[in-house]
Amino acid sequence: MVLPVALPPEYLSLCPPELDRRIGAAKRALGERLVILGHHYQHDEILRYADFTGDSLKLSQLAAQQSRAEFIVFCGVHFMAESADILSGGTRAVILPDLSAGCPMAEMAEADDVQTALDELAALAGGAAIVPITYVNSAASAKAITGRAGGACCTSSNCRAVFEWALTQKPATGSTDVKILALPDQHLARATALDMGYGLDDCALYRPRLPNGGLTAAQVRQATFILWDGWCCVHQEFTVEQIAGRRREHPGICVIVHPECEISVVQAADLHGSTEQIIAAVAAGSPGSQWAVGTEINLVNRLTRLHADRRVLNLADAGGKCAMMAHIDLPHLCWALENLAAGRVVNRVQVAEPIRRDAVIALERMIRLKGAADASPAKR
Numbered sequence: 001m002v003l004p005v006a007l008p009p010e011y012l013s014l015c016p017p018e019l020d021r022r023i024g025a026a027k028r029a030l031g032e033r034l035v036i037l038g039h040h041y042q043h044d045e046i047l048r049y050a051d052f053t054g055d056s057l058k059l060s061q062l063a064a065q066q067s068r069a070e071f072i073v074f075c076g077v078h079f080m081a082e083s084a085d086i087l088s089g090g091t092r093a094v095i096l097p098d099l100s101a102g103c104p105m106a107e108m109a110e111a112d113d114v115q116t117a118l119d120e121l122a123a124l125a126g127g128a129a130i131v132p133i134t135y136v137n138s139a140a141s142a143k144a145i146t147g148r149a150g151g152a153c154c155t156s157s158n159c160r161a162v163f164e165w166a167l168t169q170k171p172a173t174g175s176t177d178v179k180i181l182a183l184p185d186q187h188l189a190r191a192t193a194l195d196m197g198y199g200l201d202d203c204a205l206y207r208p209r210l211p212n213g214g215l216t217a218a219q220v221r222q223a224t225f226i227l228w229d230g231w232c233c234v235h236q237e238f239t240v241e242q243i244a245g246r247r248r249e250h251p252g253i254c255v256i257v258h259p260e261c262e263i264s265v266v267q268a269a270d271l272h273g274s275t276e277q278i279i280a281a282v283a284a285g286s287p288g289s290q291w292a293v294g295t296e297i298n299l300v301n302r303l304t305r306l307h308a309d310r311r312v313l314n315l316a317d318a319g320g321k322c323a324m325m326a327h328i329d330l331p332h333l334c335w336a337l338e339n340l341a342a343g344r345v346v347n348r349v350q351v352a353e354p355i356r357r358d359a360v361i362a363l364e365r366m367i368r369l370k371g372a373a374d375a376s377p378a379k380r
């Protein structure tokens with residue numbers, strides 16, 4: 001276990017030009033030994049130092065491909081740095097400039113609770129197989145249980161492909177019935193089930209704090225999708241009322257939201273898609289087109305600047321900010337890089353070997369299953 005090292009206070013008093021000068025100097029000193037990865041939800045002041053930008057999957061795959069780099073500085077949140085460490089086989093040091101940059105949703109599915117859920121559901125399911133599908137926004141320990149239990153990870157781009165794969169798995173029980181335990185984000189799983197043509201009756205909510213998740217055997221046997229009671233606090237801020245408001249203000253506007261939003265919001269929008277699918281949809285829009293985008297505000301603001309010939313608005317008037325991403329600020333980045341340049345590795349994220357061995361199985365299954373390139377229309 002790595003204990004977080006507190007940021008020396010003197011870094012907090014540095015002005016932006018000084019931070020810029022020192023970050024640039026440390027980057028130059030490290031040269032090809034360093035790669036900086038920046039998530040789409042980061043502020044521009046951080047992304048301008050990134051060698052690559054992308055969503056969590058793309059960045060983890062890029063991390064695995066950096067054969068020349070000794071150090072990967074991940075400007076994202078903790079689960080992303082863990083995935084980068086797992087996929088790069090621990091051969092490079094993955095650094096998260098502030099170890100307190102966690103993801104509240106990832107922390108909603110603790111490994112012990114996931115194992116308990118699999119045991120409880122197996123006992124209730126009447127011989128049906130339970131295949132865990134774990135969103136990449138999860139702890140490495142939850143991914144490891146998933147790999148051991150014959151499941152896979154998924155992203156918001158390929159969740160449907162992974163669900164379809166899971167439902168073709170052959171249960172060792174001899175039963176033909178397969179059920180998916182989808183964790184930790186209930187909203188992504190519910191939206192995907194509906195995209196696949198299933199109904200809300202095919203989904204049951206598993207509440208990890210209740211015995212048997214609060215479900216009866218009859219509810220488990222009826223469901224195809226058992227959804228973990230987890231959510232993203234950023235995407236839960238978007239509402240149907242905001243969509244109605246944007247449509248009133250800007251007739252003809254196209255509303256596109258991330259599937260981590262609640263199902264009522266996904267259904268009220270015109271399109272839903274992953275971060276990469278949202279970026280592609282707005283880029284493919286014609287000049288003069290209008291967009292209301294329901295996802296993290298830093299990405300929406302960037303799309304607004306990038307596409308000045310169309311109207312790109314945040315779906316909400318305020319909010320939509322991932323406070324955890326904001327933990328990676330210029331003082332932490334400067335401090336981490338200056339330590340690396342001085343030969344000291346700080347805030348390394350390193351997944352223990354038994355967890356890595358099983359988690360990589362789930363991640364590699366996810367990578368083999370490609371998702372759709374385009375955002376999906378709402379199923380109402």
Ligand code: SF4
Binds near residue numbers: 041104324325
């Ligand atoms: S936007 Fe939501 S899911 Fe993504 S890192 Fe922030 S809290 Fe976690």
